[in-house]
Amino acid sequence: GAGVSQSPSNKVTEKGKDVELRCDPISGHTALYWYRQSLGQGLEFLIYFQGNSAPDKSGLPSDRFSAERTGGSVSTLTIQRTQQEDSAVYLCASSPNSGVSSYEQYFGPGTRLTVT
Amino acid sequence: AQKVTQAQTEISVVEKEDVTLDCVYETRDTTYYLFWYKQPPSGELVFLIRRNSFDEQNEISGRYSWNFQKSTSSFNFTITASQVVDSAVYFCALRANNAGNMLTFGGGTRLMVKP
Numbered sequence: 001g002a003g004v005s006q007s008p009s010n011k012v013t014e015k016g017k018d019v020e021l022r023c024d025p026i027s028g029h030t031a032l033y034w035y036r037q038s039l040g041q042g043l044e045f046l047i048y049f050q051g052n053s054a055p056d057k058s059g060l061p062s063d064r065f066s067a068e069r070t071g072g073s074v075s076t077l078t079i080q081r082t083q084q085e086d087s088a089v090y091l092c093a094s095s096p097n098s099g100v101s102s103y104e105q106y107f108g109p110g111t112r113l114t115v116t
Numbered sequence: 117a118q119k120v121t122q123a124q125t126e127i128s129v130v131e132k133e134d135v136t137l138d139c140v141y142e143t144r145d146t147t148y149y150l151f152w153y154k155q156p157p158s159g160e161l162v163f164l165i166r167r168n169s170f171d172e173q174n175e176i177s178g179r180y181s182w183n184f185q186k187s188t189s190s191f192n193f194t195i196t197a198s199q200v201v202d203s204a205v206y207f208c209a210l211r212a213n214n215a216g217n218m219l220t221f222g223g224g225t226r227l228m229v230k231p
Binding site for chain 1: 158161216224
């Protein structure tokens with residue numbers, strides 16, 4: 001079946017602009033995660049959605065970052081007033097609802113964000 | 117707090133050599149899950165294995181094997197008879213039961229397999 005998809009694959013933006021990154025999880029997966037991968041910081045957790053529960057936003061680095069998930073499926077990560085330190089690959093992952101395999105996260109190809 | 121350490125940042129081997137990637141973790145939780153992911157040059161993280169804290173049996177899958185030892189908090193990954201296609205960055209990760217649902221990743225080990 002189809003894996004996690006993300007768009008765009010690459011995004012170049014000017015400092016100060018807002019960007020939106022999109023994630024389509026694997027069909028039927030109820031959990032969705034955003035991570036960021038950068039040279040200096042490695043792979044960092046950003047935010048987690050599970051069904052209709054309130055999201056776990058504990059990894060968001062600043063209030064310029066927000067995310068939403070509509071209809072329990074597609075998610076959008078928004079970065080406002082982008083800064084150069086926001087340049088990174090943003091990865092989305094999803095996992096099934098139940099069973100021990102619900103702990104396995106399946107990743108999309110990522111969106112490479114470059115802030116100039 | 118959870119922590120995963122992959123001390124080897126880069127390893128270079130010649131094809132057909134065996135190679136072991138080290139992973140050491142820290143957590144206060146008694147229930148946790150350990151993972152290995154592969155990130156080839158294409159960039160997508162590929163899930164390889166999940167291990168539960170209450171199951172210390174080692175696992176073998178083809179040329180891949182994993183050695184989980186709670187006594188040393190390690191979860192090492194061995195590739196037997198390495199191939200050029202094994203060249204990638206490998207990440208070890210931890211999910212602790214009482215620390216949310218996110219994965220805590222190690223810094224990754226870049227494996228280069230030369231022909």
